[in-house]
Amino acid sequence: MVKLSRRTALGAVAAAPVAASLLPHLLPAAAQAQQPAAAPATQQAPGFYRTKVGDLVVTRINDGQFARPKPTEGFVRNASAEEVAAALRDAYLPTEALTIPITFMAVQGGGRTVLLDVGTGGQLMPTAAHGARNMAAAGIDPAGVTHVVISHFHPDHIGGLTGADGKAAYPNAEILVPEAEWAFWMDDGAMSRAPEAMQNTFKLVRGRFAAYPAERVRRYRSDAELVPGIQAIAAPGHTPGHTVYGLSSGGKQLMVLSDTSNHPALFVRNPGWHAVFDMDPTLAETNRRKLFDRVAADRAPVVAYHFPFPGVGHIRARERGFEYEPAPWSSEL
Amino acid sequence: MVKLSRRTALGAVAAAPVAASLLPHLLPAAAQAQQPAAAPATQQAPGFYRTKVGDLVVTRINDGQFARPKPTEGFVRNASAEEVAAALRDAYLPTEALTIPITFMAVQGGGRTVLLDVGTGGQLMPTAAHGARNMAAAGIDPAGVTHVVISHFHPDHIGGLTGADGKAAYPNAEILVPEAEWAFWMDDGAMSRAPEAMQNTFKLVRGRFAAYPAERVRRYRSDAELVPGIQAIAAPGHTPGHTVYGLSSGGKQLMVLSDTSNHPALFVRNPGWHAVFDMDPTLAETNRRKLFDRVAADRAPVVAYHFPFPGVGHIRARERGFEYEPAPWSSEL
Numbered sequence: 236m237v238k239l240s241r242r243t244a245l246g247a248v249a250a251a252p253v254a255a256s257l258l259p260h261l262l263p264a265a266a267q268a269q270q271p272a273a274a275p276a277t278q279q280a281p282g283f284y285r286t287k288v289g290d291l292v293v294t295r296i297n298d299g300q301f302a303r304p305k306p307t308e309g310f311v312r313n314a315s316a317e318e319v320a321a322a323l324r325d326a327y328l329p330t331e332a333l334t335i336p337i338t339f340m341a342v343q344g345g346g347r348t349v350l351l352d353v354g355t356g357g358q359l360m361p362t363a364a365h366g367a368r369n370m371a372a373a374g375i376d377p378a379g380v381t382h383v384v385i386s387h388f389h390p391d392h393i394g395g396l397t398g399a400d401g402k403a404a405y406p407n408a409e410i411l412v413p414e415a416e417w418a419f420w421m422d423d424g425a426m427s428r429a430p431e432a433m434q435n436t437f438k439l440v441r442g443r444f445a446a447y448p449a450e451r452v453r454r455y456r457s458d459a460e461l462v463p464g465i466q467a468i469a470a471p472g473h474t475p476g477h478t479v480y481g482l483s484s485g486g487k488q489l490m491v492l493s494d495t496s497n498h499p500a501l502f503v504r505n506p507g508w509h510a511v512f513d514m515d516p517t518l519a520e521t522n523r524r525k526l527f528d529r530v531a532a533d534r535a536p537v538v539a540y541h542f543p544f545p546g547v548g549h550i551r552a553r554e555r556g557f558e559y560e561p562a563p564w565s566s567e568l
Numbered sequence: 569m570v571k572l573s574r575r576t577a578l579g580a581v582a583a584a585p586v587a588a589s590l591l592p593h594l595l596p597a598a599a600q601a602q603q604p605a606a607a608p609a610t611q612q613a614p615g616f617y618r619t620k621v622g623d624l625v626v627t628r629i630n631d632g633q634f635a636r637p638k639p640t641e642g643f644v645r646n647a648s649a650e651e652v653a654a655a656l657r658d659a660y661l662p663t664e665a666l667t668i669p670i671t672f673m674a675v676q677g678g679g680r681t682v683l684l685d686v687g688t689g690g691q692l693m694p695t696a697a698h699g700a701r702n703m704a705a706a707g708i709d710p711a712g713v714t715h716v717v718i719s720h721f722h723p724d725h726i727g728g729l730t731g732a733d734g735k736a737a738y739p740n741a742e743i744l745v746p747e748a749e750w751a752f753w754m755d756d757g758a759m760s761r762a763p764e765a766m767q768n769t770f771k772l773v774r775g776r777f778a779a780y781p782a783e784r785v786r787r788y789r790s791d792a793e794l795v796p797g798i799q800a801i802a803a804p805g806h807t808p809g810h811t812v813y814g815l816s817s818g819g820k821q822l823m824v825l826s827d828t829s830n831h832p833a834l835f836v837r838n839p840g841w842h843a844v845f846d847m848d849p850t851l852a853e854t855n856r857r858k859l860f861d862r863v864a865a866d867r868a869p870v871v872a873y874h875f876p877f878p879g880v881g882h883i884r885a886r887e888r889g890f891e892y893e894p895a896p897w898s899s900e901l
Contacts, residue, residue: 273712275625275627275676275677275681275708276625276706276707276708277618277625277901278618278707278901279617279618279898279899279900279901280613280614280615280616280617280618280705280706281613281614282613282897282899283613284612284613285610285611285612285613292608292609292610294608297897297899299899299900300898300899300900326893327867327869327881327882327893327895328896334896334898336896336897336899341608343608344608348608362899362900365899372613373609373613374609374611375608375609379606534660536660543894543896543897544896544897544899545897548660549660560659560660561876561894562660563661563667563669563876563877564615564630564669564876564877564878565612565633565667566612566615566630566632566633566669566695566698566877567612567632567633567695568610568611568612
């Protein structure tokens with residue numbers, strides 16, 4: 236930690252040219268001093284957050300968020316509109332639309348930079364297109380990524396494997412994918428039997444992986460240690476090969492829950508509720524309860540893909556279900 | 569919201585020189601591509617966060633944090649070590665030291681930039697010295713600050729009124745202070761009667777305000793509207809003139825709780841507990857309960873100075889006390 240005096244910090248801002256296209260709000264102080272009545276800056280802070288797991292540096296990278304309109308209607312398969320509205324109100328969330336955040340992560344250590352999922356790639360919706368900018372703000376260069384580990388093949392998790400130009404976004408990385416997930420989405424029979432709405436996902440999956448040489452895509456088994464300190468754990472239901480991860484280093488642990496639960500206000504509080512995204516909702520519930528029981532009993536820290544950013548915290552048992560307790564943001568690593 | 573493709577964003581990083589002293593992690597991508605095995609960046613993300621209250625833009629500015637060693641011993645006047653340890657464990661916090669964050673804020677609108685408190689100024693402890701850097705990252709220039717509103721005169725709230733050089737940090741601002749707070753800390757009799765440990769605070773207070781011309785320091789009454797949309801509300805106990813604020817604009821509200829509660833895991837859950845910092849603990853408790861009852865009943869959003877950053881959320885009644893529910897971080901303003 237560097238101690239900067241105010242004079243030093245502001246001197247640096249005034250003196251140095253800045254990457255204005257990335258940080259349009261970071262204008263030289265001298266330029267602003269003449270305009271006290273200018274409209275205030277309204278850009279949100281860069282969406283990355285670091286924490287450590289032993290010797291591993293974990294960087295959570297926010298990709299933005301999407302709004303699910305009318306979450307009381309059809310979003311939860313087995314709860315009434317009144318029940319869903321009550322759960323949202325309990326969490327001080329609006330009932331007319333649910334904001335679902337998207338946050339992937341980098342795990343760095345031992346000379347490796349490992350991404351766990353890659354976000355949308357900015358190609359799904361304009362409010363979820365910040366991943367590349369936030370990764371740059373965090374000082375992580377796509378060309379330096381050594382491994383990309385994919386939890387499952389939904390578009391908000393693999394979209395960013397390619398850029399808008401269709402080329403590989405991580406040209407030097409090995410891509411690690413769950414064997415069961417690959418088997419399902421690459422099965423022409425499964426594709427031909429899938430409903431029309433799902434055909435696009437099959438096509439997106441195949442296009443994303445086609446951008447990488449076949450020998451750079453490695454299929455992993457559900458119990459594999461993928462790289463030192465990152466253990467795959469099968470948690471199917473959300474998709475056939477949906478995978479979570481146990482991170483461990485120096486006696487510390489972190490459970491990466493992937494899409495075990497969508498928004499915690501609904502599916503952590505009510506682990507028996509079935510999100511419309513789950514392909515096998517009963518199996519998804521079984522694995523959700525098993526994982527939540529385990530991390531609650533172990534008091535193990537968790538991260539999850541669709542929890543409010545930065546999405547680091549704990550899960551404790553409460554009444555009939557569980558609740559998510561975000562960890563305090565720390566200014567020190 | 570600007571939609572950037574990955575190529576555009578990274579092109580900008582590679583092409584533009586950056587304020588390296590402010591953002592040492594934001595290196596040109598090209599420089600990193602050759603060094604995939606380099607040690608990962610470990611600097612935390614810039615600690616600012618924006619939210620809106622009607623037409624007002626609120627920017628929370630993190631100043632860092634300090635560690636209270638042995639929080640089970642003497643930190644809470646009227647709870648046992650076992651009770652404090654249990655409350656910390658319930659919140660997944662360590663019991664050997666308590667991290668207490670410091671976050672002040674800017675309120676911008678109508679051509680005004682109003683600071684509510686100013687942090688330590690980087691002159692109290694090295695882990696709480698990020699305020700100036702985070703304010704610069706948020707694009708807020710000290711010379712453009714039109715008003716500084718002070719809640720009370722503790723050093724972590726007014727330290728930043730001057731720089732390390734002793735000069736006014738906000739040269740163009742009017743400084744607004746609670747009348748009752750000014751009366752206490754400027755009273756030579758009160759100073760002479762104060763215990764020796766408190767003498768330094770008296771001296772610090774006087775030094776900070778002496779850096780501003782007397783006519784620029786305005787004393788406000790506890791029921792005053794300070795600027796349009798910012799209403800002062802007296803909440804003494806923590807100090808004689810401790811003040812909270814009701815923000816309102818466009819039918820939206822936000823309650824700024826100042827130091828009504830120190831860390832929420834202790835004093836929101838247990839509003840009857842007395843922090844060692846409270847000068848009149850019984851009066852502080854009375855006002856704490858009154859404010860928490862009010863915001864819980866109104867479901868009013870709150871911010872507080874020592875809640876985990878960004879410290880925006882709600883307070884709900886729970887069992888014998890209350891609990892703090894952080895609002896979800898949003899990538900959109």
